[in-house]
Amino acid sequence: MADLNVTVHGARATVTLARPQLRNAFNDELIAALTAAFAELGARADVRVIVLAAEGPAFCAGADLNWMRRMADYGRDENLADAGRLAAMLRTIHACPKPTIARVHGDAYAGGVGLVAACDLAVAAETAGFCLSEVKLGLIPATIGPYVVRAMGARAARRYMLTAERFDAAEARRIGLVHEVVPAGQLDERVGQLADQLAANGPQALAACKRLLDDVAEAALDDALVARTVQAIADVRASAEGREGVQAFLNRRRPAWLATT
Numbered sequence: 001m002a003d004l005n006v007t008v009h010g011a012r013a014t015v016t017l018a019r020p021q022l023r024n025a026f027n028d029e030l031i032a033a034l035t036a037a038f039a040e041l042g043a044r045a046d047v048r049v050i051v052l053a054a055e056g057p058a059f060c061a062g063a064d065l066n067w068m069r070r071m072a073d074y075g076r077d078e079n080l081a082d083a084g085r086l087a088a089m090l091r092t093i094h095a096c097p098k099p100t101i102a103r104v105h106g107d108a109y110a111g112g113v114g115l116v117a118a119c120d121l122a123v124a125a126e127t128a129g130f131c132l133s134e135v136k137l138g139l140i141p142a143t144i145g146p147y148v149v150r151a152m153g154a155r156a157a158r159r160y161m162l163t164a165e166r167f168d169a170a171e172a173r174r175i176g177l178v179h180e181v182v183p184a185g186q187l188d189e190r191v192g193q194l195a196d197q198l199a200a201n202g203p204q205a206l207a208a209c210k211r212l213l214d215d216v217a218e219a220a221l222d223d224a225l226v227a228r229t230v231q232a233i234a235d236v237r238a239s240a241e242g243r244e245g246v247q248a249f250l251n252r253r254r255p256a257w258l259a260t261t
Helices: 028-042 065-072 076-095 111-118 145-152 154-163 169-175 184-199 203-216 223-238 240-250
Strands: 004-009 012-017 049-054 100-104 121-125 129-131 166-168 180-182
Touching (some): 028 049, 028 076, 065 240, 076 111, 100 111, 100 184, 111 129, 111 145, 121 184, 129 169, 145 223, 169 180, 180 184
Parallel strands (some): 012 049, 049 100
Antiparallel strands (some): 004 012, 129 166
16 A cells, blocks of 8 residues: 555564655545555464554655545545544554554644544654644544543643644643653664563553453443544534634645734
8 A cells, every 4th residue: 555554473463654754644545545554464373462653754745635625625424434434443443452652753643633533552762743733723632532632631732722722742641642752863773662562562462451441441432433533523614613623724825813913
């Protein structure tokens, strides 16, 4: 797959976002490829752990501009289908029976933060940055919301989802979005150590432990919750403000709500 590289060495699989020229931003093809890759690797008996990595300077910049241009012309039904595919991808990663590690070497914005949060473990380079930027565009981080809130907690999510401010790797660790922060030159070594530790554990026990963790979480990440997030982002995308925000971003101008400030 042109936008995604999948390799398996021993018990470890690595899924690498391969759109470096576009900062590994999502489009329909990448979303479908990620969904398929995690579903297939999750079913392989020889795979014990999956690392999610990326090429180029950024980990994932969220939505691809061309995808956003198409989205800007969608009605509500098309937005429902589109958001549903993104939600299915995130849930496939989160529900994968194999433990997953996000190797965050560079910036993760918007949906990229969702990818980090959907993985079981996350290790970031000191230079990585994070931003939940959706409200700047008149949108909301709906489909990624359940994973982000579970990762960083409701209080931190309330701040960073509402302010859309950028925060660094040290803050990401403080609030729980990532588990460890290391110098960039030590990132592969640390990810490898964690992958080896996970791969040494009982594979069926790991899958059962992941199910247990979901069972004891505050709210079930079930079909009803996923459906609510899909409906929420579809409604906002199709709204006048959502359309205005996306068009302003795509055309590199100030949105209407800032015209008088």
